[in-house]
Amino acid sequence: MCSAVSSPVFSAQNSAQESQAPVARVIGGTTTYAGELPWQALIYIDYGNDGNEVYQCGGVIIDRNTVLTAAHCMQHNNVAAKTYEIMVWGGITSTTSATLGNAHTVVSVTVHPDYDATTFTNDIALLRLMTSFSSSVQPIQIATLGEQSQADLAFENTYVHGGENPENLLVSGWGRTSTDPKATVSHELMHTLLSGVPDDYCNSVWSNINSTNLDRFVCAISPFPQVDRDSCQGDSGGPLVWQNPQVSADSDFGLRLVGLVSFGAQCASDVPSVYTEVAHYRTWISSVVGNRFNFDPEPVFTSDPFLNAERLGKNTSSSDGVGDASGGSGGGSLTLGGILGLFGVFLWRIREKSIR
Template sequence: MGPVGCAFLLSLLLGSFLSSFQKKTLQSVCGRPVHSGRVVGGKDAAAMRWPWQVSLKFSNFHICGGSLISDRWIVTAAHCLQPTWIPFLYTVWLGSIHINNLGEGVIHHVSRMVIHPTYNNASGDIALLRLFTRVTYSSSILPICLSNVKKKQLIVPGSCWVTGWGKLREGDADNPTTLQEAEVPIIEHQKCENIYNPLAPFLPQAQPVIEETMVCAGDLNKGKDTCQGDSGGPLACHIDGIWILIGLSSWGTGCGTSFPGVYTNVTYYQKWIMSVISRAEVLGANNLTYLTSYSLLYCFLWLYWDPPVPLGLTFYQDSRKCS
């Protein structure tokens, strides 16, 4: 990207910043895709079926999935991010099921990364991304709902859906270009613990492998599961007529094996999500200042710096935790 491209980028972002806010409320649009009817063992998804699905990119490389939860916020897995890196170098791509066809989708730059303070490997594996500019809703771009925190207990159905551009099989060299979808059974918490920790019944005082902050899902018989590159993507459940974000693809042993996938329990962290978003709105940070400084810094880096390969492309090759 040369100086002319950088100038165009800055003017484009400034123009987007000055655009008007969305008129539709979040509650009236979330979890209601227009279309109603590979993740390992999955199939190609239909256009507009999962309009909240995003691809998290670093230096134009897909590293993880994520979900749009409002016109300004994305939720993904904490392990997808490097907190020491500049947020603006991350982008989210949304609006199309074809990951290589940028003409169909929309790109937004990240202005802020908020990683859960308890994150430690698999625990607390959740992060929020604030976008520089607001997303314009359409039939192919809509947020997914979060559960109603006022309810004492959310009744999760027996099976939910996972989506992503992760590998179709463990060890594959390439990722699919079309978004994959798969319906996977929800696995009871204690059963999942027994699978990952067979000694659990004999060691009741031991620290559990599957914590209360996690949800397990996967079709162990048909090999339907998430894999490398699906991390941070949604585990979505159809409840009371709307789609609700229940989990984020986090970790697991192998892909489509006898071990289920383990997901971050979004419901558990929902109060934290709402508090982060609320504080950001109340503070009313000067986005124009951030936009200008980060845009110029971004252009400088593109011109003079050869960025390293993100860890998400090379790390944990024996786990689904990164692409």
């Protein structure tokens, strides 16, 4: 979910929904170093363009001018975000590196026409940028329907409810890193490994997932019941990544975008968090961007984050880190990051079936 931004530039806002929110942040994560997750985007939405209601979300870079995020990030109190209210950054790991000078402006926002703010079905939006990301930013491939089926089968065959499970998914973002209600979001980009949950089990605990739309959601949970790992407030719209073992030797290590952070119960609970299944929307993406959109970019990633994340071990510790900034559209050098003393907004509605 998104979170409000507090800084010398943007004043923090409370949400009337805050007390009943399901949440999304990276909990139990580790700091991301420069270039490790080059597909990650940071998004600020300044509703009213006056600094009074500014919210943070994550995003995923799928080409040098295109970012995917959650539809719920682009709507607040039934008001749609306007292009001039949105700023996007790529190629940074620290919010203190996010400046007006390296922000990218948005020329179009397309929210899925069937997005349902009650069930969070079709929780996906597409941003087109005025200027291209620099060469330090690398897009990530979207999983094909066949690859998504492979992932689903792996989740079905390996998941043990209440037991230890494979670390087969990776989530990242600048969201909250603690279950403490007073916790703030992270200045540093964090990531952690999760375990994929079978659709039928996720359906049994979430009432807004049913047999007619199982192909629109991916569910994930901490691999270890005794360890807190999750996405949380401030991570909405960010990437959930799976590694295709059949092409793990490729230049992109077989990394595939399978989900966008959408909704969940309270952070790091024993209820699976829910992500928008991006493979389902390949046709829609093509219809928005155009038939010439390249679904098969050939990025060269410098490291395999699944191997790097093994340094997490079975712990919940996180550490401080530093990031760097890439180029972008024009503007001043006023720092927007460093900023994030957050309150939960766009908070998901908890349903009784999600609480056990």
